[in-house]
Amino acid sequence: MHALQYEITLPAxxxxxxxxxxxxxxGHLLDRWxxxxxxxYLVRERGVHGSPVNQYAPFYLWRTVAGMNAFLWGGGFQGVADDFGRPAARQWSGLAYEEGTAAGADARFAVRRLRPVPDGxxxxxxxxxxxxxxxxxxxEDGAVLAAAAVDTGRWQVVQFSLWEHDAPKAEGDLFQVLHLSAPGRPGLPRGRQW
Structure with missing residues (x-):
């Protein structure tokens, strides 16, 4: 599993x-990728749920590097670059993935937490x-799924979770989910990724 996210911060x-x-x-264009x-498909709005910014920040979990590369180099990402400029696309290697207690529910909110890997x-x-x-x-009640990955260039962990309600039991930045494309979700490997 590989994680990918880009953030487009928009004017206030x-x-x-x-x-x-x-x-x-x-949104439906990736429903079968x-x-x-x-x-x-995530957004934050300035002043809503404590967000300091307006932001469009899609988050991806890839089953294959080939699929991710086809998106980045084969045309999918080009639409974002054409409309917003080319944002930095952060990548992380997968550490863990679990379906949640509310796995069958619609994901309405997401939490992303970034933290450094400590030196000690x-x-x-x-x-x-x-x-x-x-x-x-x-x-946790209301959890649709939870995942974690690491960026070994920055030694930073990302924890990502989807929730059916706006009171998730996770720390981090809260996003609203506008759409979820999940063609390969059943094939994401569960548990530890090694």
């Missing part, structure tokens, strides 16, 4: 209905804690 007075219309019109586990403890201990936290999040 930006009409976020433009993004909603974009997702309503184009080969190699994609899921894409959550052994990497195996840090990762074991991250894997355990992913499982704990998935067992």
């Amino acid at each position: 007075d930006y009409d976020m209905d433009v993004i909603r219309r974009r997702v309503a019109g184009k 080969d190699g994609l586990g899921l894409k959550a 403890p052994a990497l195996a201990d840090v990762v074991a804690e991250v894997v355990a936290e992913t499982g704990r999040l998935a067992r």
Whole structure:
């Protein structure tokens, strides 16, 4: 599993209905993308749920590198670059994935938490804690799924979870889910990723 996210921060007075219309019109285009586990079309609005910014920030979990590369280099990402400029696309190697207690529910909110991998403890201990936290999040009421991945260039962990309600039991930035494309979600490997 591989995670990918890009963030497009928009002006404070930006009409976020433009993004909603974009997702309503184009969100289905990845509903059958080969190699994609899921894409959550995420937004934050300034002043809503504590967000300091207006932002469009899709988050992906890829089953295959080939699928991710086909998206990045084969035309899928080009639409974003054409409309918004080319944002940095962060990538993380998968650590853990779990379906949640509300796996069959519609995902309405997402939480993304970024944190550094500390220098002191052994990497195996840090990762074991991250894997355990992913499982704990998935067992919370209202959790649709939970995942974790690591960027070894920055030594940073991302924990990502989807929720059916706006009171998730996870720390981090809260996003609204406008659409979920999940053609390969059943094929995402569960548990620890090694």
